[in-house]
Amino acid sequence: MAGPSSSPASRSAASLTNNEARSLFVLSAVCVAVLANTFQGDGEPLIASLAFSGLAYAATYALIRWLGPTFIRAGLKGVDMSKHTRRELPECMGAVCAVVYLLVVICFIPFPFYKDIVAATSGGGNKDVVLQVEHVEQGRFLHRFPHSKLASYLSAIISLQSIAILGIGDDLFDIRWRHKFFIPAFASIPLLVVYFVDFGVTSVVIPLPLQPYLGELLHLGALYYVYMAAVAIFSPNCINILAGINGIEVAQSMVVALLLAGNDVLYLLTPYPHPATDSHLFSLFLLLPFLGVSAALLAHNWYPARVFVGDTYCYFAGMVFAAVAILGHFSKTLVLLLIPQAVNFVYSTPQLFGLVPCPRHRLPRFNARTGLLEPSVTVWAAERQPNRAVAWGLTVLGRLGLLRVTLGAKGEFVETSNFTILNLWLVWRGPLREDRLAKEVLAVQAVVGVAGLVVRHRLALVLFREDNWGVGDVL
Numbered sequence: 001m002a003g004p005s006s007s008p009a010s011r012s013a014a015s016l017t018n019n020e021a022r023s024l025f026v027l028s029a030v031c032v033a034v035l036a037n038t039f040q041g042d043g044e045p046l047i048a049s050l051a052f053s054g055l056a057y058a059a060t061y062a063l064i065r066w067l068g069p070t071f072i073r074a075g076l077k078g079v080d081m082s083k084h085t086r087r088e089l090p091e092c093m094g095a096v097c098a099v100v101y102l103l104v105v106i107c108f109i110p111f112p113f114y115k116d117i118v119a120a121t122s123g124g125g126n127k128d129v130v131l132q133v134e135h136v137e138q139g140r141f142l143h144r145f146p147h148s149k150l151a152s153y154l155s156a157i158i159s160l161q162s163i164a165i166l167g168i169g170d171d172l173f174d175i176r177w178r179h180k181f182f183i184p185a186f187a188s189i190p191l192l193v194v195y196f197v198d199f200g201v202t203s204v205v206i207p208l209p210l211q212p213y214l215g216e217l218l219h220l221g222a223l224y225y226v227y228m229a230a231v232a233i234f235s236p237n238c239i240n241i242l243a244g245i246n247g248i249e250v251a252q253s254m255v256v257a258l259l260l261a262g263n264d265v266l267y268l269l270t271p272y273p274h275p276a277t278d279s280h281l282f283s284l285f286l287l288l289p290f291l292g293v294s295a296a297l298l299a300h301n302w303y304p305a306r307v308f309v310g311d312t313y314c315y316f317a318g319m320v321f322a323a324v325a326i327l328g329h330f331s332k333t334l335v336l337l338l339i340p341q342a343v344n345f346v347y348s349t350p351q352l353f354g355l356v357p358c359p360r361h362r363l364p365r366f367n368a369r370t371g372l373l374e375p376s377v378t379v380w381a382a383e384r385q386p387n388r389a390v391a392w393g394l395t396v397l398g399r400l401g402l403l404r405v406t407l408g409a410k411g412e413f414v415e416t417s418n419f420t421i422l423n424l425w426l427v428w429r430g431p432l433r434e435d436r437l438a439k440e441v442l443a444v445q446a447v448v449g450v451a452g453l454v455v456r457h458r459l460a461l462v463l464f465r466e467d468n469w470g471v472g473d474v475l
């Protein structure tokens with residue numbers, strides 16, 4: 001039997017239009033020219049990173065298109081449940097993003113170290129690099145080359161490679177939720193080791209009003225590593241469960257990445273050299289190519305989707321954020337930018353922890369008659385009613401407008417909406433078209449994120465005496 005890839009329709013769906021091919025070619029040519037040009041100066045890593053990100057966009061865009069039928073033939077496919085015609089789409093396209101991303105960040109390695117490589121190998125005109133005796137004794141510049149910076153970068157790559165492998169494994173074998181939940185913690189070990197060796201700061205600054213009671217710093221010791229591992233577990237998983245409508249996984253990740261990148265740029269614009277500038281530059285080197293591959297994926301995954309991203313993408317995206325936040329020493333800022341995901345996670349706990357039955361899919365229900373999405377529900381059979389405590393909780397949430405509860409004639413539970421913020425938004429707003437729902441939730445996320453950053457930099461001055469954008473960075 002002819003596979004889906006051999007029909008003329010899917011062949012044309014798998015090739016680029018002339019316009020697309022021309023645009024991608026021009027973009028790639030410009031990026032290569034910019035890259036070649038950076039060698040003339042000091043390697044200008046930020047410009048090189050932008051050019052690499054453009055190349056990453058072009059490569060991902062073309063590969064996703066070309067590889068769609070191959071993925072379907074390999075069994076990596078899923079049905080788009082919120083459409084009239086239940087078409088099978090290629091699944092796990094985040095794997096393409098991950099592979100292109102990893103190749104790009106690996107090829108990029110020489111650029112940020114260009115000056116150092118020249119200085120370390122030949123002196124390269126930098127004969128005026130003079131080592132102070134005290135530095136030699138402390139061993140800080142013993143090798144001239146910033147091995148620790150390279151170690152940070154490499155540890156991020158190892159963590160991301162591990163999470164990509166685990167994500168692909170999940171997409172292939174559909175690992176159970178309770179088994180895959182802790183997997184990112186293992187992938188974060190390289191980051192934590194580098195953090196231990198490089199920074200080793202395990203104390204948090206106490207807000208001013210609490211300082212009389214708790215002192216200036218709270219030393220968390222080993223707990224700080226538990227906290228960072230928790231960030232690494234939380235970040236990928238919370239993106240994976242705010243999912244199920246076209247474009248939402250990629251677009252929410254791009255919002256977080258753009259806000260993190262915006263925050264990084266603030267540190268590059270300070271009028272005087274800032275101690276945290278280097279780590280924020282490092283964060284940009286990892287975020288820009290991520291934005292490149294994600295934009296190419298979004299072009300295919302936005303409503304009406306032509307491909308699905310798979311758990312690979314969600315895990316990968318979350319790990320990129322965890323890596324930059326842990327190594328850049330700004331995990332609190334990351335947590336602030338993941339507030340909508342955190343709310344979704346906390347709201348989901350009754351289903352995640354089994355108090356309320358959790359169906360395999362909790363994505364909103366497609367009403368084929370109206371073409372709109374409605375909240376999906378958990379059905380309560382008459383003989384399987386919630387216990388008293390859960391019933392009380394459901395009733396309270398229903399009264400507060402935080403859940404849609406449908407009761408039967410005898411007051412028994414018939415249906416409750418599933419515990420995701422996508423369903424909750426539909427409870428509040430009424431039925432919406434899929435792209436409308438995505439846009440509204442993304443707008444809320446962007447507003448909350450920008451407000452979070454403003455509060456983070458403004459309130460920091462009230463609570464902490466100094467904002468680390470302004471003076472030293474302690475957490």
Ligand code: UD1
Nearest residue numbers: 078079080081082240241243244245246311360361362363
């Ligand atoms: C997570 C959610 C699950 C949600 C699913 C949707 C939890 C605990 N798990 O599970 O409730 O239903 O994501 O991604 O909250 N799909 C669509 N349209 C889309 C995106 C996905 O129909 O826009 C369907 C497709 O059939 C696709 C499948 O969802 O094949 C992918 O689901 P998967 O990512 O494997 O689900 P989980 O991450 O395990």
Ligand code: MG
Nearest residue numbers: 240243310311
């Ligand atoms: Mg998923």
